[in-house]
Amino acid sequence: MAHSHSVADLRVEDSGRPMIISLTVAVLVIAAAAVAAMALLWPAADDVPRGLDPYSAEGVTRVDAEVTAVDAVECGGGSVGPDNTPTLDGACGQITATTADGETAEMTLDPARFSAGIDAGDSITVLRIQPEGQTESFEFLDFQRGAPLAALTAIFAISVVLIARWRGLFAILGIGVTLLALTQFVLPAILAGESPLLVAIVGSTVIMIAVLYLAHGVSVRTTSALFGTLFGVAITASIGVLGTDLSNITGVGSEDDRLLLGTVPALDLSQVAAATMVIAGLGVLNDVTVTQASAVWEMRGFQPTASRRTVFASAMRIGRDHIASSVYTLVFAYAGSAMTVLLLVSAYQQNLAMVATTEEIGQEVVRTLVGAIGLVLAVPVTTLIAVWMVPDGIPEEAESNDAGPGYAGRRVAAPDHG
Structure with missing residues (x-):
């Protein structure tokens, strides 16, 4: 009798021992390289500039x-x-x-x-x-x-844990890892004069390795999402540098930027702008890569006899919808955060196309476009990686022999390993 099962039936062992060993070695090498780079870039406390707190004057x-x-x-x-x-x-x-x-x-x-x-x-x-x-x-x-911020944080954490359970708890731990990496490594290292883009790439790599495996567990599927995410980080960094250079983004677009430059004169705010493009896109990038990896595994679970080409095509149909919604997410996120500036532009009755080329708005436009390009390109790459890693399904001959004549040709899912 044929059985219908979900992606949960595709165990790690189904990917084959050689692949598991190869992926483990690859992830360990990447993690070791990222941690070593973080150690080399980690600034000494005395190397981090300390500006004078305007509210700490005498008296x-x-x-x-x-x-x-x-x-x-x-x-x-x-x-x-x-x-x-x-x-x-x-x-x-x-x-x-x-x-x-x-x-x-x-x-x-x-x-x-x-x-x-x-x-x-x-x-x-x-x-x-x-x-x-x-x-x-x-x-x-x-x-x-x-008090109100603490209450909202508690409500958020409780809601996530109640609904997502252990996975939600580990996701919250991932947020803690992210904040720790940003406040203890990324920000101090940039202030200490290290390359902002290099620091952002190293920090993002460490964050993604920790967050993905914490939130989604150690599996081949998570590893495929990780590789797709790292590709997205690399492509976002490359396009960010190019976009910043071609658009002449100086990074000095607001009063806060000028204050920062006055506090740390040696800081290259143009590179900082490129670095922020990498970090700002991590959330949405992680979202699309995990979704694509999960889509591939689900497609394989429900279509075990389908070819890898078919699985790729099915997952990409999901990916195209996700691309569309994610691009909107990036635009809406900026529109919401910059609502005051946009209202002022509207009140001044200025031409939006002209305002979009100013330093303050142009920097955000470039950041949004670079992030969107990175996540768009990450979707097919992640899907390809996941399709290559996902285990094979049941051959059609084995399916027919196991199911009997009455089930020949019917679609079944992965065999039950439980």
Whole structure:
């Protein structure tokens, strides 16, 4: 009697021992090379530039406080600021708060911040300014967001674990590995003067090896997704360098970029821009490669007698749909993050095509296009790799003999190994 099974029946052993050994060696070599490169690029603490914290000047301290009173006051603000830049015209906010030390802090908020909303009972952080020999004063710094952010993080983690179970838990661990690699290696190494693009490639390789095997388990299928992802990283890095050079992207597109360059004068922000293209595309790239590898294994599970060409064609039909949705994802992600800039462009009634060529917007356009090209090319490559690695199905003759005359020619899935 014929049985119908899913991809779960395709065990690692079905790929053949020689292939398993070859893939294991290949992954270990790549991992060892990436870790060795990370060790060589790892900066000493003294090599990482340390800029002066603007809020750590002598006599300046940060203090937690709670708003006790909010009053609107006229502050004589105009509608035009320095360099003829428009500013919000309206009332200022007179804020009274009680600090954690029991002090009464009074401060004034400009119309823009005041109109954004602040109420009695809000938890805020203020600057206590008291230079030696002078009377203390207070300035509003920001709202305290630790508690709500922690609550959202907890809800996210619990939801992922409840629905995805162990795989979700390991995916969260993968996020931890990613943050650790970025904060402890990638960012310090770039600040220390190492090649931003090389650091991004090495860091991305280590992150992807750890994240993929943590979230999806050690298997031939995961390995095929890893190879596809590494190809995507390589092609994204190459096109990123080319796109940055041809578009004359300098990396100096905002006030933050200028502040960073002032803090680390030797930093090549053009290379940093190319490096961000590699890191920014990792999430979507990982998504499409894992999906394509899974699609190939599912196709083989449900069509064990199909040729590899047929499996490739079937998986690519899924891949084309995924490409379309992923490209939209990249565009929507940028549109959402740059909504303020886009609204300002619209308010100024500027030509969108002209604005797209400016440094600030052009950098994001190049980043989006480079990421999209990388993931588009990664889909067929990952599919080819997965089709090459996926185990063979049951030959048609064996299927017919096993199933009996009544089942000849019918499609069955992989044999039951359980």
